[in-house]
Amino acid sequence: MKPFHVRITSASKSAYWYADNIGQVYLVTVIDSDKNLCVMESCKYIAWDDCEIVTNAEPQPSPLDKMVHDLALHEAVLEFQESCQSMAYYIIKRPLERAIAAYLEKAERKP
Numbered sequence: 690m691k692p693f694h695v696r697i698t699s700a701s702k703s704a705y706w707y708a709d710n711i712g713q714v715y716l717v718t719v720i721d722s723d724k725n726l727c728v729m730e731s732c733k734y735i736a737w738d739d740c741e742i743v744t745n746a747e748p749q750p751s752p753l754d755k756m757v758h759d760l761a762l763h764e765a766v767l768e769f770q771e772s773c774q775s776m777a778y779y780i781i782k783r784p785l786e787r788a789i790a791a792y793l794e795k796a797e798r799k800p
Contacts, residue, residue: 692718705736
């Protein structure tokens with residue numbers, strides 16, 4: 690049988706690995722026709738009673754894809770913060786330093 694997508698609708702037992710993944714869609718294949726499905730990207734099983742077949746399903750990102758996305762997002766945020774700090778230096782601190790230096794020069798010139 691061809692692989693197909695299912696959505697987790699429940700978990701018969703709270704100990705099942707997908708108990709916290711209700712609503713997630715997985716690509717699966719049939720292992721035994723009346724009990725279990727096998728998730729294609731891992732060696733995990735889903736009970737037939739705990740899912741529904743999904744048509745027109747968009748593939749869900751793998752945990753590795755999610756991790757890569759999160760790291761890229763974190764890196765972008767750090768780069769943005771760094772550029773903001775640089776801009777703040779040139780917009781606020783540098784002119785302030787110049788103003789203080791000019792004030793001190795004027796103060797030294799006065800008799």
